[in-house]
Amino acid sequence: MTHAPHPTNAPDVKAEVRRAVASLAIKALDAGSTTSDLSIDEELNLHSIGWEPVQLVSGFSVFSTPAGLWNWGQGEIVAAGEAHEQAFKHAIKRIHSEAAMAGGHGVVGVHVERRVYSTHVEISLLGTAIRPVGAKEVDASTVFVTDLSARDFTMLMVAGWQPLGLATGASFVYAPRRTVGTVLQQQSQNVELKNFTEAMYSARETAMERMQSDALALKGSGVVEVKLIEGPMSFAAHAVGFAVWGTVVRLAKDSHQLVRPTMVVSLNDVVETFDPSALA
Amino acid sequence: MTSPSDLPEAAVRRLRDGAFSSGLSVSDFAACLELGLEPVGLVQGFCAMQQGTYSMGGLSRSLSPFGGTPGGYVQNYQCPHGMVAGEHRMWGQNYQQTWVENAWVEGFTSSYSRMLEEATQLGAHGVVGVVDTVSRLTDANVTEFHLWGTAVKVLDTPAPTSAPWSTYLAGQRLAKVFEAGYVPVSIVAAVSSIRVWAYCVTEYLMEGMGLWSNSTAPTEIEQIVSAMSHVRSTVRTSARDQLHGDALHGADLQLGEREFEKGDLEVEAVLRGNRIRRYKDFDPLPVPTPTVRLS
Numbered sequence: 001m002t003h004a005p006h007p008t009n010a011p012d013v014k015a016e017v018r019r020a021v022a023s024l025a026i027k028a029l030d031a032g033s034t035t036s037d038l039s040i041d042e043e044l045n046l047h048s049i050g051w052e053p054v055q056l057v058s059g060f061s062v063f064s065t066p067a068g069l070w071n072w073g074q075g076e077i078v079a080a081g082e083a084h085e086q087a088f089k090h091a092i093k094r095i096h097s098e099a100a101m102a103g104g105h106g107v108v109g110v111h112v113e114r115r116v117y118s119t120h121v122e123i124s125l126l127g128t129a130i131r132p133v134g135a136k137e138v139d140a141s142t143v144f145v146t147d148l149s150a151r152d153f154t155m156l157m158v159a160g161w162q163p164l165g166l167a168t169g170a171s172f173v174y175a176p177r178r179t180v181g182t183v184l185q186q187q188s189q190n191v192e193l194k195n196f197t198e199a200m201y202s203a204r205e206t207a208m209e210r211m212q213s214d215a216l217a218l219k220g221s222g223v224v225e226v227k228l229i230e231g232p233m234s235f236a237a238h239a240v241g242f243a244v245w246g247t248v249v250r251l252a253k254d255s256h257q258l259v260r261p262t263m264v265v266s267l268n269d270v271v272e273t274f275d276p277s278a279l280a
Numbered sequence: 281m282t283s284p285s286d287l288p289e290a291a292v293r294r295l296r297d298g299a300f301s302s303g304l305s306v307s308d309f310a311a312c313l314e315l316g317l318e319p320v321g322l323v324q325g326f327c328a329m330q331q332g333t334y335s336m337g338g339l340s341r342s343l344s345p346f347g348g349t350p351g352g353y354v355q356n357y358q359c360p361h362g363m364v365a366g367e368h369r370m371w372g373q374n375y376q377q378t379w380v381e382n383a384w385v386e387g388f389t390s391s392y393s394r395m396l397e398e399a400t401q402l403g404a405h406g407v408v409g410v411v412d413t414v415s416r417l418t419d420a421n422v423t424e425f426h427l428w429g430t431a432v433k434v435l436d437t438p439a440p441t442s443a444p445w446s447t448y449l450a451g452q453r454l455a456k457v458f459e460a461g462y463v464p465v466s467i468v469a470a471v472s473s474i475r476v477w478a479y480c481v482t483e484y485l486m487e488g489m490g491l492w493s494n495s496t497a498p499t500e501i502e503q504i505v506s507a508m509s510h511v512r513s514t515v516r517t518s519a520r521d522q523l524h525g526d527a528l529h530g531a532d533l534q535l536g537e538r539e540f541e542k543g544d545l546e547v548e549a550v551l552r553g554n555r556i557r558r559y560k561d562f563d564p565l566p567v568p569t570p571t572v573r574l575s
Contacts, residue, residue, distance in 0.1 A: 021406070024557070028557050029558075033524070034528070035531055048565040048567050049567060064500075064501055065498055066496045068488070086500070124508070260570075262570070
């Protein structure tokens with residue numbers, strides 16, 4: 001059996017490392033002290049389409065809701081939905097302006113932390129501002145904020161689409177009280193609790209509609225990577241909440257660019273008999 | 281602690297003789313050798329810091345607000361109700377707890393320099409796969425800092441003449457950093473701590489608007505927003521100040537919060553990452569080819 005020779009153009013990694021380490025003795029050029037929470041893979045992904053990280057950016061907001069808001073009532077708990085919407089919008093506005101000030105043309109990989117308490121709603125966003133390599137000018141009106149990872153952003157751009165911003169929607173609805181008679185009647189039956197089902201449908205419709213109107217306001221044609229949180233509130237079991245958010249996108253080119261994946265077959269054994277990392 | 285003589289005698293003896301030790305997994309160890317980095321020892325640094333109490337916890341609300349630390353962020357809030365009562369919070373204040381930050385930085389820096397000192401003793405060029413833990417010891421005000429990593433020598437290069445470089449990365453991820461045209465300089469860690477003394481408006485808003493609010497519409501809690509925004513921007517500025525023109529890569533921001541009473545908070549942010557320097561231009565990269573794995 002003969003072995004194929006190593007490709008002659010393969011980089012000599014050891015020589016690269018020696019060269020890299022030797023360069024530490026030379027004074028660094030000021031590259032602008034960029035900060036980012038991206039991995040090296042994500043940075044290389046961005047670089048392949050001509051983008052680079054600029055700065056770690058964040059946005060925070062907390063909105064108070066009226067006392068007694070979650071007590072029994074009927075229909076939507078309007079103030080809770082408003083607080084959620086306002087907190088999201090203010091946090092987005094802040095991360096957007098931090099990105100624009102840092103010279104970013106957009107923010108990718110935004111982590112969304114959301115906390116809903118009985119008395120206030122808190123939204124915290126953290127992501128990395130990015131720009132086309134070496135770009136100087138920023139048009140603040142076109143800075144986008146997306147929770148897509150750098151990898152997904154790369155694929156989206158390659159496919160001819162662009163992210164426009166985050167769209168959100170939330171609604172909180174009381175599940176109407178059943179009458180005492182109904183409770184007694186249903187006690188020993190397998191029965192659907194329509195009050196809860198209907199409350200959930202009502203919250204879903206309102207929240208989705210709000211997200212859609214955000215998307216239309218950004219002149220988008222759709223929302224991708226929609227995240228969804230739903231269920232009874234931990235502090236008020238008779239109320240249900242439904243919250244969604246995602247990235248608004250639209251075609252940047254004339255038509256969708258087909259990204260045809262290459263099929264690969266791994267030649268590794270299907271059954272792994274030894275995992276070296278288990279020794280760590 | 282900067283001179284090698286500070287190391288315990290037993291440590292000096294152990295580092296001088298015998299087999300190497302390393303915290304690397306087998307696959308990271310293999311990747312290290314592939315890069316021409318030879319592990320020479322598992323190096324560590326400890327520091328237990330007691331944080332001086334500033335007796336702020338006992339400050340009565342009837343006194344004037346604390347004036348803040350020179351150079352730190354301070355913001356004052358005044359009750360708009362014109363009411364004087366023992367339980368009514370007439371003033372509020374956000375301030376940066378620079379003494380808390382200083383204790384943290386001193387603890388981290390000491391254990392970091394102790395780890396580097398061991399690496400220097402071994403003649404290492406760098407420390408890879410650094411792990412750091414910061415934990416509270418039994419006493420409330422005592423924090424233990426522990427850093428460890430694997431000291432490496434770069435094969436076929438002269439002995440080091442400066443302090444070792446360091447990175448949280450190891451294995452394939454470190455290899456990709458070099459291949460992308462970066463060289464690790466050091467790990468970077470920064471901290472920011474802000475104390476929030478809520479004034480009446482913040483207290484009521486955190487409890488749900490009621491008695492003292494003129495509106496039933498959702499209202500933003502400005503004092504908390506200001507503290508939360510500052511803790512994030514301060515920690516970023518502090519990390520950037522350590523970069524000297526290099527880049528911070530793979531940053532990890534940890535946020536902590538303690539609530540003493542409604543709106544009375546202590547918020548803390550810790551930002552860690554790898555300071556890296558570009559040593560050559562990016563090689564042009566083709567657009568990645570998506571693949572589907574058939575299994």
